[in-house]
Amino acid sequence: MKRTGEIILGIIGALFYGILAFIGGAAMWLRNNPDLVQQALDESPEDLGISANELIDTMGTGGTFLLVSSIIAIVLGIVAMVLLKGNKNPKVAGIIFIATSIIFAIITFGGGIFAGILYLIAGIMCLVRKPKTIIEE
Known part of the structure; x- marks a missing residue:
C-alpha cells in the first residue's frame, strides 16, 4: 500500500515547521544586533511601553525556544x-x-498549529488506512 498522502502531508508540515524555525532564527539574529532593534524602536511612532533591552531578551528567549522546538518537530x-x-x-x-502535532x-x-494540523491528519491517516484484503475463491 502506498503512503503517498501521509508523506506529502508530513513534508508540507515539516516545511511549516521550517518557517517557524526561520522566524526563531531571525529573532535570535535580532538579539545579536541590539542597535538595529534600538533604531527600530526609536523610529516607531508609537511608544510600546517596553525598553529595547527587554524586547531583545524576550525575542532572544522566544527565538531560541521556537528554533529548537521546530527543529525537533x-x-x-x-x-x-x-x-x-x-x-x-x-x-x-x-x-x-499525532504526538508531535499535539505537543508542539x-x-x-x-504558533505551530498549521503544521500540527497537517501532522495530525497524516497521523490519523496512518492509523486508520488498512491494506486491501484480497479474497481468494
Missing part, C-alpha cells in the same frame, strides 16, 4: 516519514505524527 516528522517509506511501520509513524502545537502556544 522536523526531525520527528522525518523519522515518521522514514517509517512510512515502504509501509514498514505505519502505526508507529502515526503515533509519532501546545508548547508553541498555537
Whole structure:
C-alpha cells in the first residue's frame, strides 16, 4: 500500500515547521544586533511601553525556544516519514505524527498549529488506512 498522502502531508508540515524555525532564527539574529532593534524602536511612532533591552531578551528567549522546538518537530516528522517509506511501520509513524502535532502545537502556544494540523491528519491517516484484503475463491 502506498503512503503517498501521509508523506506529502508530513513534508508540507515539516516545511511549516521550517518557517517557524526561520522566524526563531531571525529573532535570535535580532538579539545579536541590539542597535538595529534600538533604531527600530526609536523610529516607531508609537511608544510600546517596553525598553529595547527587554524586547531583545524576550525575542532572544522566544527565538531560541521556537528554533529548537521546530527543529525537533522536523526531525520527528522525518523519522515518521522514514517509517512510512515502504509501509514498514505505519502505526508507529502515526503515533509519532499525532504526538508531535499535539505537543508542539501546545508548547508553541498555537504558533505551530498549521503544521500540527497537517501532522495530525497524516497521523490519523496512518492509523486508520488498512491494506486491501484480497479474497481468494
